[in-house]
Amino acid sequence: MxxxxxxxxxxxxxxxxxxxxxxxxxxxxxxxxxxxxxxxxxxxxxxxxxxxxxxxxxxxxxxxxxxxxxxxxxxxNGSALWAARIGGQGTSSGGVAIMSGFTRKGQWTAPRRFNCFAFWGGGTIDLREANFEAPEVVINCVAIMGGMDVIVPPGVEVVVRGIGVMGGFDDRESGVPGEPGAPRVIVTGFAFWGGVGIQRKLTRAQKLERKKNKRLDK
Known part of the structure; x- marks a missing residue:
């Protein structure tokens, strides 16, 4: 295989x-x-x-x-674990940063569509510990002379459809097959003199557990 x-x-x-x-x-x-x-x-x-x-x-x-x-x-049992994270009502519908910043992280429920806007500011949408309202969610980012980061856990499929003018959308994670049962995250929107980045990261607890296991193996 x-x-x-x-x-x-x-x-x-x-x-x-x-x-x-x-x-x-x-x-x-x-x-x-x-x-x-x-x-x-x-x-x-x-x-x-x-x-x-x-x-x-x-x-x-x-x-x-x-x-x-x-x-x-x-x-x-990966499919069952993902199934437990899909469903329920979204707990935040969007974020705005005007010469400031916003963050959505920790245990929250990402809605079917999350709209965010940044002007001379930045935002972070962290989905590593989040639940998902539906099997497919859309993160709509508008960044004007600002930036945003979308952080997803391993296993989630990411599709990037944003447009950049003197700016850009990071599409390195786009097209990577997701795990069975995992949600699909579509990142779309517009960036002008700004950017939207997509990263795959473990949670802090997972990193600590991995380091602990490596020390025990030595």
Missing amino acids: TDDLPELRASDADRDRVAERLRDALAEGRLDMDEFEERLDTAYKARTYGELEPLTRDLPAVSGSSAPAAAAPGNG
Whole structure:
């Protein structure tokens, strides 16, 4: 599966499965500590299946299975977890920043359409811990001599449709396949002498947990 889809984005669960197989290989004596640490670091930095697959290619499958360590999307309970985050009434319909700033982050519910405007200011729309009113939400950004950042969690599909005039919309995350059951976020709008950025990030708690696990593995 990973050989057929080398450019498909890997999820946190995929990286964790590879990390677990590397821990087993260390315990079995198949890897020494230096090899283990090098591969583990590479695993947590990997963005695609193509980058994960070589890390376990020379290791035998677990429990006699021929399945690769980096499983395809849809395995596990990811769909159920996403389903629990979709539904309910939006808790904020928009944000305005005029020579100032606004932030929407933490535990909130993103509406079907979130309209935001920034003039000589900036805004942050952080969806990492958010719920979603519908399977598809639209973030409409108008940035005039200002900027906005849209932060999404791994697994969410992002589509960028904004227009920039002497400004721009970051479309590097556009077109990346989402996980089964994950919401779709459409970022649209207009930027003049300004910009709209889209980033994928873990929450602070997830980063701390990852660092903790890496320390325990050493």
